[in-house]
């Protein structure tokens with residue numbers, strides 16, 4: 001199958017330049033019909049850009065797109081859709097106030113006007129959902145869905161438009177391990193039915209698990225295209241970063257310091273008004289990382305929100321360095337030197353239209369060093385931006401670049417730089433490394449350990465059990481809004497934690 005006819009997609013010498021960056025520097029990519037093809041590369045390697053070119057969101061400066069042997073002009077996502085190409089973006093683009101069903105038909109002719117046949121539409125969507133294991137309630141408003149469910153809606157939306165080629169941009173970074181398994185099953189069913197899937201990731205494990213072939217990008221160029229069965233993780237890692245990768249995290253024994261956070265019998269409701277925290281109690285000490293494990297939706301994100309002032313508790317008390325902070329506002333909590341690395345970065349972590357420089361001082365513009373009376377001290381602000389960009393290796397042409405133009409991983413770096421540069425006393429970190437490539441992940445973990453050394457107390461919420469096991473001093477497992485137990489990380493094993501995550505209370509645990 002070496003002629004173009006054998007490929008669903010052929011990209012030839014694609015070049016895409018942005019001011020100050022060559023995001024795609026002469027990329028060749030051939031994707032077989034009916035395969036799962038992974039695009040692997042570090043943050044900023046050009047993966048999303050390449051797929052936006054294919055999807056008609058960007059016009060390439062040079063190069064050709066060949067579909068089924070024919071050169072095509074991809075002038076818009078609508079054109080891509082006419083060629084049966086669909087894309088699930090790194091950051092979802094659903095309309096939160098509309099229902100699942102409305103989102104799926106949005107923009108289609110049948111979705112407008114008074115003649116829409118709801119019953120038929122509903123049946124069609126349900127049939128697709130059943131076929132591919134994508135169950136979700138069609139009447140629910142999208143804002144009420146967990147991220148994993150929103151992703152199903154995005155996939156359903158593409159399938160409803162009868163795509164042959166489905167591009168997925170880092171689909172697993174927002175999913176729990178169980179949801180990842182479900183997604184992989186769905187993807188396999190889709191390729192069995194003849195779809196072609198391009199799957200962007202920086203997780204080597206996923207490449208090995210799901211793909212037929214893999215193309216590695218580095219700094220805008222293709223380094224290699226390989227058959228997955230003929231490669232392995234160390235090879236891929238080396239190709240991706242251009243050097244040997246060694247992971248070494250040094251963690252010194254914990255030095256007990258004073259109690260920084262005390263949470264007593266905390267209760268809260270979720271967005272739907274249902275109990276989501278049901279009597280959570282724990283202590284957190286300076287110099288300690290307390291990992292919170294659990295399947296997503298068991299109260300973790302709400303716990304982070306209550307502790308950072310973004311959600312009111314309905315019962316219980318919270319003390320921060322012996323001061324009661326129960327139901328204080330987010331600003332009051334920030335002013336007590338609490339850092340928050342939120343799960344939903346675009347919605348809660350940055351202001352997309354503002355520059356990197358401005359995003360870096362979002363929370364501290366009232367501090368004396370940055371403002372004199374109401375005027376911002378420009379020099380300080382600029383130096384702060386320069387320092388953050390080098391310390392956290394934020395890749396962008398300049399600190400004036402709007403945050404929305406950054407690659408996914410670089411947005412995360414901006415948030416980390418802002419939140420961690422002021423030596424916080426308490427850090428509430430939710431999935432701090434998702435979306436980050438292996439180099440950046442290691443760097444963030446080191447930053448968190450350095451903060452621990454310095455004496456910060458960290459609540460680390462993550463669905464990555466391996467991450468929790470490597471970083472934490474103690475591990476707390478949440479299930480259905482309750483604490484199933486708190487384990488010493490030293491003696492905890494994955495199996496025990498897994499059982500607790502599914503609702504088995506730790507033996508002898510009196511809570």
Ligand SMILES: Nc1ncnc2c1ncn2[C@@H]1O[C@H](COP(=O)(O)OP(=O)(O)OP(=O)(O)O)[C@@H](O)[C@H]1O
Pocket residue numbers: 018019021022023041042043044045046047048049050395396405406407408409410435
């Ligand atoms: N619209 C844009 N304007 C300016 N620069 C951009 C734009 N989109 C991407 N870039 C830059 O192009 C480069 C490649 O970005 P891209 O988003 O394709 O990376 P990526 O491989 O998807 O990375 P990640 O894993 O972090 O998502 C980055 O340096 C990014 O800052």
Ligand SMILES: [Mg+2]
Pocket residue numbers: 047048049090169407408
């Ligand atoms: Mg990307």
